[in-house]
Structure formats: structure tokens, C-alpha cells
Amino acid sequence: MTLERGTLGYAWEFERKAMLDNRGEEPLELMAKFKDVLPKLAIDSDPTGVYDVRDQGRQGSCQGQALAGIFGACFWLHTGRKIKFSAAAGYYLSQKRDGIVGDRGSTLSGGQWVATQHGMCIEDDWPYPQQYNNREPEGANYSYKLAVTKPFSRTQDLLAWIDLGLPVQIGVLWGDSCDREVVSNWQPAGGGHSTFFWFRSKSGNVRNINSWGKRWNGDGVHEWTEASIDRAIKHRYSTFIGYGPAEMIHPTPEPI
Amino acid sequence: MNTIALLTTAVFAIVFQDPAQLSIVARPTKVVEIKSESQPEIYGKTVVAEGLTGASVVSAAKVVVEHNMKFVDVTARKSIQESGTLDQISLAPGVVVYILTGTPGDYLIEAVAFDPELGIKRQQIVVKIEGTQPVPPGPGPGPGPEPTPDPAPNVLNDYNVGLVAFQNAPKDPALALKIAGFYKDGADRLFGQSGISDIQTVIRDIDRKFQDKQCTDQESCRQWNIWKNEVTKALAIEQQRRKFFTRDNWFFALNEIASALEQVK
Numbered sequence: 001m002t003l004e005r006g007t008l009g010y011a012w013e014f015e016r017k018a019m020l021d022n023r024g025e026e027p028l029e030l031m032a033k034f035k036d037v038l039p040k041l042a043i044d045s046d047p048t049g050v051y052d053v054r055d056q057g058r059q060g061s062c063q064g065q066a067l068a069g070i071f072g073a074c075f076w077l078h079t080g081r082k083i084k085f086s087a088a089a090g091y092y093l094s095q096k097r098d099g100i101v102g103d104r105g106s107t108l109s110g111g112q113w114v115a116t117q118h119g120m121c122i123e124d125d126w127p128y129p130q131q132y133n134n135r136e137p138e139g140a141n142y143s144y145k146l147a148v149t150k151p152f153s154r155t156q157d158l159l160a161w162i163d164l165g166l167p168v169q170i171g172v173l174w175g176d177s178c179d180r181e182v183v184s185n186w187q188p189a190g191g192g193h194s195t196f197f198w199f200r201s202k203s204g205n206v207r208n209i210n211s212w213g214k215r216w217n218g219d220g221v222h223e224w225t226e227a228s229i230d231r232a233i234k235h236r237y238s239t240f241i242g243y244g245p246a247e248m249i250h251p252t253p254e255p256i
Numbered sequence: 257m258n259t260i261a262l263l264t265t266a267v268f269a270i271v272f273q274d275p276a277q278l279s280i281v282a283r284p285t286k287v288v289e290i291k292s293e294s295q296p297e298i299y300g301k302t303v304v305a306e307g308l309t310g311a312s313v314v315s316a317a318k319v320v321v322e323h324n325m326k327f328v329d330v331t332a333r334k335s336i337q338e339s340g341t342l343d344q345i346s347l348a349p350g351v352v353v354y355i356l357t358g359t360p361g362d363y364l365i366e367a368v369a370f371d372p373e374l375g376i377k378r379q380q381i382v383v384k385i386e387g388t389q390p391v392p393p394g395p396g397p398g399p400g401p402e403p404t405p406d407p408a409p410n411v412l413n414d415y416n417v418g419l420v421a422f423q424n425a426p427k428d429p430a431l432a433l434k435i436a437g438f439y440k441d442g443a444d445r446l447f448g449q450s451g452i453s454d455i456q457t458v459i460r461d462i463d464r465k466f467q468d469k470q471c472t473d474q475e476s477c478r479q480w481n482i483w484k485n486e487v488t489k490a491l492a493i494e495q496q497r498r499k500f501f502t503r504d505n506w507f508f509a510l511n512e513i514a515s516a517l518e519q520v521k
Binding site for chain 1: 326327329370375376446447448449451452453454455456457458459491492495496499500501502503506507
């Protein structure tokens with residue numbers, strides 16, 4: 001079954017791979033920081049149990065949506081708490097860093113700068129507007145930061161990352177081969193789109209969390225086979241980076 | 257404190273043969289713990305240490321991990337809440353040797369290794385630290401101190417909620433077990449067991465199930481409500497003491513409450 005396609009917005013033509021390489025840690029070294037978690041997370045869990053799928057609407061904010069989702073995933077992994085992070089901050093601040101003017105998307109390198117250097121804020125501090133509006137609100141608390149890997153170059157490392165229960169932000173060319181319940185034969189076609197991988201399905205495929213609302217494919221999530229990931233990871237316009245809550249910086253939450 | 261391995265007894269081993277190699281050998285042993293100001297030096301059977309204030313022989317285990325991986329890490333746990341202390345005493349290429357110390361009992365040693373070429377590998381082994389568990393003082397013959405009403409020597413209290421949960425619980429073991437189940441299920445859901453959830457939802461669900469419980473009588477219900485308030489208060493205080501709870505902390509704290517309730521007689 002072909003799924004309806006929403007708005008894209010990964011500006012792959014502005015991507016700065018060298019910056020992602022320079023600022024990210026080696027995946028295997030960062031992974032070592034997560035191996036002591038006890039007990040082990042069930043990696044075939046349904047991510048919608050702890051994450052509310054978003055809807056980017058008609059804006060090219062997919063990268064900001066994915067980044068905000070990744071912050072939510074990492075904050076849950078770290079504290080067990082569910083918080084909604086600001087997709088607006090993820091998108092508009094990335095664009096500012098990228099030097100992209102207007103609603104033309106953003107890059108994962110811009111997002112990496114927000115996540116690791118500038119800092120992210122919560123949705124309440126910078127709510128997502130109905131229409132493109134990059135005016136930054138005053139007083140947003142940008143004190144949330146994450147650890148990030150260099151771009152994955154090997155599928156086995158990416159899968160090992162996923163199998164530790166950690167999310168991966170993806171930026172790929174999204175064509176017809178992606179508009180499927182299961183992306184089993186990824187093809188390099190279409191415009192750029194960013195989403196994030198988190199957990200596996202019961203079948204062993206990797207779950208990909210989209211930002212086209214909860215009704216897209218039933219719950220807003222579809223699956224990628226390992227073969228498709230392997231094909232996409234090798235493509236020059238693809239970017240896959242892992243985020244994790246190791247040494248995650250955040251304000252002290254109120255006791256529950 | 258400085259630790260020197262001296263002698264060994266029984267041996268347990270797991271060895272695997274495949275490209276990714278990781279094996280653990282663990283054996284009970286005795287070590288001498290030396291309290292001194294300086295690093296002790298060993299000459300034959302003589303130990304020299306400046307500022308020596310004491311030495312004692314204690315039960316321990318020697319753990320040898322052999323591997324051909326890039327990263328390896330070893331942990332030792334007696335229970336969910338109690339870890340042993342692993343002191344690395346030597347490191348050669350592919351071989352790491354530790355001395356495990358802790359309270360007597362069985363310890364699960366787990367080694368996790370990563371390698372870019374060989375992937376992830378895990379091994380586990382159980383080793384015993386010999387000795388007897390401390391026994392709570394009971395009422396002996398003749399005059400002695402009055403027995404405490406609720407001795408709780410084995411209640412885990414790492415998060416300062418176990419004792420509160422045990423000591424405030426009404427003598428209602430059936431309902432205590434049921435309520436323990438609410439907390440255990442909640443803790444499991446933080447790691448995707450039987451569904452996945454966030455801590456806010458877990459706490460809400462525990463509260464809802466607690467409200468829906470069937471007490472034996474009104475007095476019992478009143479006592480359980482007091483119990484709930486005390487436990488909630490203790491959890492909040494511990495969160496503030498630790499600054500905040502990580503997901504792991506929540507898992508262990510909720511299980512601490514559950515295991516305390518399971519001991520209610």
C-alpha cells in the first residue's frame with residue numbers, strides 16, 4: 001500500500017558532512033557509555049508508548065521535528081519522563097545556523113549545532129506555529145543538550161546503536177520507495193526528508209518515526225529493513241547520526 | 257584500603273570459541289585488606305606499609321576476563337540494588353583480572369564487550385563470596401533489650417523508601433503483595449517489559465490502582481492511605497537528595513518499595 005506523502009524539508013544540498021564528522025563522537029566509543037544500563041531495554045517496544053508523533057503541517061520543518069523527537073526520546077531514556085521539546089527551535093535555529101532563508105528546510109548539521117552547542121528548549125517555551133514564523137520568543141530556556149555520533153558509515157554500527165535503545169536521526173532522499181509500510185527497497189529519488197529511527201518492530205525491522213501526524217500509516221510510524229538502511233547509508237546525500245543521553249545536560253526537574 | 261589476593265578454592269568457568277571471544281573465570285578466594293597510609297609493598301611473605309593501622313582476612317572472589325574485543329566492561333551484582341566492588345588488579349593484552357569484594361552471597365558477574373569488527377558480546381557467571389549474612393539480634397535468654405516491633409534487617413533501603421514502605425505498611429500481607437505488584441509492573445514498563453511507559457504515567461497508574469484496591473475494612477484503608485502518603489513523601493525527599501531520579505533510579509526505587517511490601521507478614 002502506498003502511503004500519502006507529507007511535506008519534506010531536509011536540505012541535503014546545504015548539509016555539512018565535515019562539521020558532523022568533526023563534532024560527533026565515534027559511534028562505538030559513545031556506545032560504550034550506554035552498555036551498563038540495567039536492566040536491558042526491550043528494543044522491540046512501541047515508541048508511541050512514550051512519544052507522541054508530531055505533525056509538521058505544511059512547513060519544511062521535518063529536521064526540527066525529528067530533532068525535537070530525539071530530545072524527547074533521550075530525555076525519557078535518561079529520566080523516564082516524557083516532555084515535549086520544541087520543533088520550532090529545532091527548525092528555525094538550525095536554519096539560522098545553516099544560513100537558509102525562508103521555509104526551505106534545514107540540515108542535520110544545523111540540528112547537531114542546536115543539540116550540542118546552542119541548546120534545545122521545550123515546546124512551552126517556543127510553541128510550533130501554524131505557519132512559518134521564525135521569530136524567536138524571549139526567555140526560552142535552551143539548557144538541554146545531547147551527545148552525538150559522527151555520521152554512521154556502517155549499517156552494523158547503526159543497528160548496534162538501535163539495539164541499545166538509542167535513536168538515530170536520518171536525512172535521506174524520500175521518494176516512492178519510502179511511501180510504504182515497510183521500506184524494503186530504498187531508492188535514491190525524491191526530495192530530502194528527515195525523521196528518526198527508534199526501536200525495532202516485532203519483525204526485526206527498524207521503526208522510523210515520521211512527522212506527518214499520528215494517522216499516517218495508522219500510528220505515524222513505519223519500518224525500514226536492514227537492507228534498505230544498508231543501501232541508504234551508502235548514498236552520498238544520506239546522513240544518519242546517533243543521539244544519546246550520555247552526560248545529557250538539562251535543568252533539574254521537579255520531584256514527582 | 258589495599259587488597260592483596262592470597263589463595264583460592266573452587267573454580268567455575270565459561271569459555272566460548274567463536275571469532276568474538278569473551279570468557280569469564282571466577283573463583284572464591286581470600287584477600288587481606290590492609291589499612292595503611294601508603295601503598296603496601298610485598299617482599300616474599302612480608303608486607304611493608306607506612307602508617308599501618310590494621311589488616312584483616314576477608315572472603316572475596318578473583319575474576320579473570322579474557323577477550324579479543326576493543327572495549328570490555330565488567331559488573332558484579334548481588335541483587336538489583338546491591339553491587340559488589342570490583343578492583344582491577346592487573347591488565348594484560350586481552351586479560352583483565354579483578355578482585356570482587358562485598359557482603360557474602362552469590363554475585364552475577366557480567367562482562368560486556370564491543371568491537372568494531374566483531375560486534376557486541378556478553379557473558380555472565382555466578383560466583384559466591386563465602387561467609388554468613390549478618391543475622392539480626394533476636395531476644396536471647398535472660399533480660400535483654402525489648403524486641404523492636406518491626407525489625408526489618410533485610411529490607412533494601414538504598415533509596416530510603418524500602419524501610420518507610422515496610423515500617424508503615426499495615427499487617428495485611430495479601431494486599432501488600434497486590435500493591436507490590438503495582439510498583440513492580442510500573443518499574444518494568446520503564447524498560448519496555450509488558451508495554452512501555454513514562455514515569456508520570458506509571459505513577460498515575462499506580463495511584464489509580466491504589467485508589468481502586470479493595471481493603472478488608474475501613475481501618476485498613478486508613479492505614480494504607482497513611483502508608484501511601486509516607487512513601488510518596490519519602491520518594492520526593494530522595495529525588496531532591498539525589499537532585500533528580502534517572503530512569504534506572506526510578507526502576508530501583510519502585511522495586512525497593514515492592515520488595516519491602518513483599519516482606520510484610
